[in-house]
Amino acid sequence: MEELVGLREGSSGKPVTLQELWGPCPRVRGRIRCGLQWLKEKLFRVDEDWYFLAILGVLMALISYAMNFAIGRVVRAHQWLYGEIGDSHLLRYLSWTVYPVALLSFSSGFSQSITPFSAGSGLPELKTMLSGVILENYLDIKNFGAKVAGLSCTLATGSTIFLGKVGPFVHLSVMIAAYLGRVRTRTLGEPENKSKQNEMLVAAAAVGVATVFAAPFSGVLFSIEVMSSHFTVWDYWRGFFAATCGAFTFRLLAVFNSEQETITSIYKTSFPVDVPFDLPEIFFFVALGAICGVLSCVYLVCQRNFVGFIKTNRFTSKLLATSKPLYAALAALILASITYPPGVGRFMASRLSMGQHLVTLFDNNSWALMTRNSSPPWPAEPDPQNLWFEWYHPRFTIFGTLAFFLIMKFWMLILASTIPMPAGLFMPVFIMGAAIGRLLGEALSLAFPEGIVAGGVINPIMPGGYALAGAAAFSGAVTHTISTALLAFELTGQILHALPVLMAVLMANAVSQNCQPSFYNGTIMMKKLPYLPRIRGRKIGSYPVTVGHFMNCAITTLAKDAPLEQVVKVVTSTDEAQYPLVESTVSSEAREHPAPCLAHSRCPVN
């Protein structure tokens, strides 16, 4: 005890103990201690939020990677089973369909039995929460297990059911952030801080996107665009930090697991650097944007109407209310039967996974030119070296397959999205956009087979660039975001098409934002959640709502000069308790034939 006191006094220049004198270089040690103290203060003066954000990023990356790993195993087992089963058509059909049917009915039943909140993507609800509405228990950690298990089963069905991971993963990330926040509040005894919580939720959403695509930039921007209407630069820095931690850990795990040599983009492309596209092609890129915008509107309208139909139809609504797993199984059976490869599936590249869809669609070469003179037969097994053969069928050609893929996936995606289970729609929409772009690109490469002549060298038109632009534009139009363009670059590792892709995305957004609410806003409206109406512009005249739309026009009035019998007639003929009194019968009649006030019929029909 004496010695301890002595030590403490020693450090303030008072009597020094022997022990202290014996230690080598007391001054240096003191300075080092002082330096460490300073460093500790510096590190802790930083809001401990940063540590929290790093933990969140790493945790979500681990979950994302573990989920991908498990899904990969299940998919491989399914492929093995399908390959080994022999030539019996019935057995092959069963092995192809039973898997997704079982997985989907389990996914739907399990997650719904635990909590109904786990269904769908979760992004619309998060958007509602960030605009200030409290959705009780929506971020409860209890939902976590249900959503993880359900999502894993959904994704393990691969391209058969054709659903994505982004939306639910953002929901999971936000759940974890809310949970960690509660834990911290409880352990540190801090008061609850609403604005701090919201900041964390935005950062967590960025982490969610970043750990799915390993794309920190677009993760941050996409989550901001989708979730908020305004934000602070402060949030944006936090989002970047957390998203970088997440994306880095996610890719690091892939390297550690020897899947990759080093950290690179997920769907690497190798477009030639010198002349990626010719100047006149810009026009086609913008046209592609407009096409994607129009198609996205069609998709959004169909999706909303079909969901409404499912809800109101007597048979389906009863099925959905009583036995969700059965509904999921039926839908899965339909979808799996259509994608059965020896059946119709061979015309829609159904043997490829969703990742392979993207990789093949971003291919440099023009398939139309490559198959113009030779027509390779449809391979019995997918050829790992030439995966794109899956998109080609001798009877249908490339164009037929791509168009068929688009048409079928269009309604299949809508059907799949009605199943009550955790599933995202971003990735399928992204792939459909890539297919739209590819279709246009292949057509152009066939129309201009001589390509671009630049500096004496002939550069053929690359349909892959159009696929990139189409993916960004269509997904951007459906979600009303611009950062999908950046996502396309981060996914592929090349940013050569920066301007044409950005122009396509802007064009697509201009079309779709004018005509339809975004997918997320549409879902919010369908679910009757509160939302902020869209600002169309500053001109009041641009709003199509007039007084006539929400005021009751069919009211009965009494005139001062009306004879008694008329008054009696009016009073007895209606149930109303109050009657407006007008000056004379004339003004009463004028009221009964008001000037037409419909805003929609501005253009005279002649």
Added chain:
Amino acid sequence: MEELVGLREGSSGKPVTLQELWGPCPRVRGRIRCGLQWLKEKLFRVDEDWYFLAILGVLMALISYAMNFAIGRVVRAHQWLYGEIGDSHLLRYLSWTVYPVALLSFSSGFSQSITPFSAGSGLPELKTMLSGVILENYLDIKNFGAKVAGLSCTLATGSTIFLGKVGPFVHLSVMIAAYLGRVRTRTLGEPENKSKQNEMLVAAAAVGVATVFAAPFSGVLFSIEVMSSHFTVWDYWRGFFAATCGAFTFRLLAVFNSEQETITSIYKTSFPVDVPFDLPEIFFFVALGAICGVLSCVYLVCQRNFVGFIKTNRFTSKLLATSKPLYAALAALILASITYPPGVGRFMASRLSMGQHLVTLFDNNSWALMTRNSSPPWPAEPDPQNLWFEWYHPRFTIFGTLAFFLIMKFWMLILASTIPMPAGLFMPVFIMGAAIGRLLGEALSLAFPEGIVAGGVINPIMPGGYALAGAAAFSGAVTHTISTALLAFELTGQILHALPVLMAVLMANAVSQNCQPSFYNGTIMMKKLPYLPRIRGRKIGSYPVTVGHFMNCAITTLAKDAPLEQVVKVVTSTDEAQYPLVESTVSSEAREHPAPCLAHSRCPVN
């Protein structure tokens, strides 16, 4: 007249003239007219801001391109003169130095004679304006000519004076936006709308950055990070639209002028796609970020102190107050003499332009490895095929040249930034960062000459990747932004190094944001403009300001029990009009020796 009336009536279903009946398909024509009417309404229902933004983008692109074009001609004339002048050292020296001296003294004299607002980058003042302060006449269109002429002259001096274009260009863009806004308000008779004006200014800032670098993404994000503390998604979309218009037009002009085959990135790189870097290299990237952060702090401190010294020093302050052109000429003479190629300039690649500096620094190959065994002589003329030879001197090696370049440019940039003329600091800082990165990269490639062995193939370490990361990290640390990482990718057209560069930038920002205000904030403080203090964190304890810092401690008090002579002594010894009255002499004395309240001295000195 009769017929016209008939026509007009005809279109509303009333009597029809012969002419109308004769026209083919009246119904179809009517429908087309109706459709056009609808389209017109749609297009005009969109806020006309969009047209305004497009005009702004195109206009700024034209100005930027015209300026580049003119500067290019002047630089070529200078090179021609320098090359043709023969071997006389005096003449060559004169031809090398007179040009920048004349240009800079004209730039400084001309722009300062018109308006003092044209000096410097303008970004700090814009930041102040966006935080709500009104700086009278700062965005006056009269300043425009002065800034354009001054900036062109500054940039025409090339890498001799080593200054950039971004800051002044943002100022120009904002001036144009403010002018167009005033014109619109006057012609349309709209009331002034402050929030709308601010929106336009943010979008204009994005256009400014985008038309310099042809980088719409980073243009928007950089301007947001630098200029605002919070923003709406609405602004962000406008920024993207305007920036895309600007960047597209800017690159289009280059294609039309046959400078390029097609629209591509400005400083294209061709890093190999497969293994751009090995996993352990991530550590060096982060270390590079930390180095850049520390160096940026050193730079900011030196810069501030030197500017303060110039202002307080008797000789320089008098020179600056009376004859700015003379000061500019003297500074230019010093800078040009140092960069004179046959003199010291040969050790700092002074024959390259700033663009060539960047292109060479981003080179794939390792110069250290290439010059390890052979030592090519210093070429008499820059070799267009191997521009990087300029960075090599047989006596100094690559490392000596790079280090010398950095050390010299460090203080030369500080000196150049004190000249009162329109000039930006972003580009020079970006190049210095690239040199720092290159230095580390070359050292690493020499330390690990065997490179990365991946899949049996040896991939040498690429110093170009480090140059990219260094440029982004150093410029990000000086300006306190993260979007410089994105800028680096947009400039080079490859986004392979996304994660390591982002991590370097985050590290550099973590260091510099903790230690120093950003360059822009520092300038705001030096110019004594109002600014919002930085939010360090939520903990009150993290703020080092205490009451003792801003309250007057040296006050004289009167005690109730003080004798008369003491009161007289106190009252006559000071000039104050009021004296606080304290209970007794004891409490008065206690006040005179207050407890130490310095927050900085937390660590006891032992």
